[in-house]
Amino acid sequence: MIDVLIERRFTDLVKKGSRFWNVSGVDANVSISGAKVKLESLAALVNGAIAFDSPEESKPAEAEDTFGLYEDLAHSQRGVIIKLELPSGAGLTADSTPLMYQGLEVGQLTKLDLNPGGKVTGEMTVDPSVVTLLRENTRIELRNPKLSLSDANLSALLTGKPSSWYPAMASHAKSSLLCQAKKHCCMNLMF
Incomplete structure (x- = not known):
């Protein structure tokens, strides 16, 4: 059991039905399909x-x-x-490809x-x-990870292509698109 102290100014946010999850540290998983290493921010x-x-x-x-x-x-x-329709699963890994905003x-x-006929579908939490x-x-783009002096994103290099989210300025919709960065759109989100 872990005791957690919630600052008084945030206590009204915690309710009986609250759920807590870990977002810190390093998570590593090695399997036949490859290695999954997830690193959080330096502060975390x-x-x-x-x-x-x-x-x-x-x-x-x-x-x-x-x-x-x-x-x-x-x-x-x-x-x-969120249910997805994809043209392929290339560069994507379940339980590894993050959605960043x-x-x-x-x-x-x-x-x-x-699926039958070669159609690729998926789900995003x-x-x-x-x-x-x-x-x-709304656009969601797959980014090819790269190492540079100005943006050392070690987690992306180890886990594969992250996806970045660019919300549109419209009302809620039934679908959205996931696009390759600087290429045509390639994934539909269906609600």
């Missing part, structure tokens, strides 16, 4: 970090309430599942399937706090 590596989500309709938590700590957002079963990981590709940004004409 040094200090550790926990994220949480609280349903609005849930009652406020009380002192001494106990909560589970999940391995990650996907395991917390709090993320919103303004430098923060807000989701992850959690499933990839090859997205943090509920950013789901409202999914709108018509």
